[in-house]
Amino acid sequence: xxxxxxxxxxxxxxxLLVAEENSALAFRLWKSARLSGKEILAPGLIIFEVTxxxxxxxFRKLIDWESAKSxxxxxxxxNIHLITDPLLLVRAFEIARELGRPTTYDAHYLAVAExxxxxxxxxxxxxxxxxxDKFSWIKLLRDLEGDVT
Numbered sequence: 001x002x003x004x005x006x007x008x009x010x011x012x013x014x015x016l017l018v019a020e021e022n023s024a025l026a027f028r029l030w031k032s033a034r035l036s037g038k039e040i041l042a043p044g045l046i047i048f049e050v051t052x053x054x055x056x057x058x059f060r061k062l063i064d065w066e067s068a069k070s071x072x073x074x075x076x077x078x079n080i081h082l083i084t085d086p087l088l089l090v091r092a093f094e095i096a097r098e099l100g101r102p103t104t105y106d107a108h109y110l111a112v113a114e115x116x117x118x119x120x121x122x123x124x125x126x127x128x129x130x131x132x133d134k135f136s137w138i139k140l141l142r143d144l145e146g147d148v149t
Contacts, residue, residue: 005039007113009106010049011123012141013042013078017054017071018063022123025141029121041116043092043108044084050075083112091115099130110135 008029015026033040051072058068088111095114096107106127113120114135122128123141131138 004037005041005116005118006033007041007109007116007118007120008046008080009042009109009120009122009124009127010046010053012121013046013050013075013080014053015123016078017050017074018057018067022141025144026123029141029144039081040079041081041083041112041118043088043112044082045105045108046080047075047082049105083116085115088112088115098134101130106131110138113137 011022012026012029014020015023016030030040054063054068054071054075057063058065063071088108091111091114092104092107094107095101095110096104099107101107106122106124109120109122110131112118118137120135120138121141122138125140125142128138128140
């Protein structure tokens with residue numbers, strides 16, 4: 001598998017923006033990817049998922065509104081290559097069905113990684129456990145060690 005691209009999901013990006021349990025691992029992955037010149041990809045829906053997660057944290061008073069706004073400002077500067085290819089919608093639909101997922105959201109990340117022959121990093125253990133046997137290139141952030149990308 002080529003090593004010049006990675007795909008990340010919202011569960012990897014949110015901890016970059018607000019302090020969470022996975023923040024140190026997310027920073028480690030991000031720094032390694034950037035230092036090694038990797039292109040970071042995600043389906044376009046990531047910006048809506050991350051914005052919603054940050055908003056929800058502020059709404060639940062887990063962070064203040066100013067911190068939430070700052071996090072969204074940082075999101076706009078992360079330089080994630082957003083993929084919006086309509087042809088990947090069909091593949092995401094197929095993947096969600098193959099994995100027995102109730103929605104297609106996670107499958108979009110898998111479709112992007114598959115299409116671009118990239119490693120996909122997630123902090124979503126349920127997704128990882130469902131997908132790891134079918135997609136050998138899915139990696140769980142929690143298991144990060146050694147060569148991260």
